[in-house]
Amino acid sequence: MMKAAVLKASLDTMGRKDVVIVDHPRPDDFVYGSCESSIALAAKDILIRIKAHFDVSETSILTVRKKMGDQLDERTWQQKSAMTFDLFNEFINHVAGDFKRKLYGEQILTSMSLPTASRGFGELLESDAVRPEFFHAYWLLQGEGYSFVCTVGVQIS
Structure with missing residues (x-):
């Protein structure tokens, strides 16, 4: 259920058909990127934390519109960073909404x-x-020119 929600959200949010999701080869790393987006779902006796871990330099390509084509991407680092953070917030919001x-x-x-x-x-x-x-x-999500990690933690009390 969780992996399917992550795949659906990545297709819906990022509009990329090239995404591949694999189990993370080193789940014990605990450091998966220099940035993260997170969201929580809570119910009686259960807490679910969903996170996307990413590096802006490795994922800002996801914010480039296809119609830009070969044009030089002249956005500043701050613009790329802000757009990438917004994209990943939207991504985990989709994943959490599907879980909900x-x-x-x-x-x-x-x-x-x-x-x-x-x-x-x-x-x-x-x-x-x-x-x-x-x-x-x-999970490690990969595509042409990008990769990032999605983690889900479930706590049952």
Whole structure:
């Protein structure tokens, strides 16, 4: 269910047909990019955290419109960075919305936070110990000229 939601969101948000999703080859890295977008879903006895980890330099191509063609991309670094952060916030919002819809179909009511983006590493906070009440999934999303990591953490109380 989670992997399908990530794929659907990547196709809907980014309009790319070349995306490939694979299980992350090194899920214990805990540092997957210099930036992240995150969102949370909460229900009774469950908390789901969805994150996209990325480097602006490796993903800003996703914000270039196809009709630009071979034109030189003259956007400033700040413009590229802002557009990339917005794109990943929209991406995880789509993923969380799909999860929320599927959980609602199972009569599980959830609340959803707003997406946030920051520079930094978020998986470090959950890497101190293995806990049986946590489930984690890590995927690498790749396409022509870009790659980023999507992580999902589920905490059951």
